[in-house]
Amino acid sequence: MRDERAVRQLALQMFDLTKLSWLRSQREKLKGGYDLSESEFLTLDALEDVGSLSVGQLRRLVGVLPSQMSRIIKALEQRYDEKLVLCSINPQDKRKIDVSITPRGRRAIEAYRRAKIQMIAASLRSLSARDFAAFARIMGRIGTTMETDQPPAAPLPPEGPGP
Numbered sequence: 018m019r020d021e022r023a024v025r026q027l028a029l030q031m032f033d034l035t036k037l038s039w040l041r042s043q044r045e046k047l048k049g050g051y052d053l054s055e056s057e058f059l060t061l062d063a064l065e066d067v068g069s070l071s072v073g074q075l076r077r078l079v080g081v082l083p084s085q086m087s088r089i090i091k092a093l094e095q096r097y098d099e100k101l102v103l104c105s106i107n108p109q110d111k112r113k114i115d116v117s118i119t120p121r122g123r124r125a126i127e128a129y130r131r132a133k134i135q136m137i138a139a140s141l142r143s144l145s146a147r148d149f150a151a152f153a154r155i156m157g158r159i160g161t162t163m164e165t166d167q168p169p170a171a172p173l174p175p176e177g178p179g180p
Contacts, residue, residue, distance in 0.1 A: 069117035
């Protein structure tokens with residue numbers, strides 16, 4: 018069994034790295050002309066593949082309250098000189114509003130994503146080949162755990178020989 022204090026300390030370090038990543042990538046995001054919040058990014062990200070979702074579907078995917086979703090959509094419609102999303106009445110159910118991503122919204126999400134990835138990639142380049150491989154393996158396991166909300170069934174295999 019792992020020491021719960023050690024787990025909490027490592028989680029805190031991961032959280033602090035996430036905050037540092039956010040702060041450093043913020044400068045790059047602004048160079049692209051888009052200052053998206055996490056909720057705005059998640060909204061555009063949800064729309065990117067499917068193109069259009071109802072407000073209720075978006076709200077559930079992003080995990081926010083109805084009033085928060087309204088504020089997010091309003092910001093994406095009004096903050097820039099061109100709308101990042103468009104709202105329209107659902108043709109099958111006039112009580113529902115559909116939200117779709119615009120070409121400008123696609124550019125905004127790409128700028129956001131590019132800024133975040135560039136900052137993370139720069140940090141990863143500082144790792145040795147062995148540390149990089151170990152980190153990639155561990156990230157895969159953490160990703161699997163987060164996607165399924167289940168801890169991995171088996172412990173991580175021992176590391177192979179390094180360079």
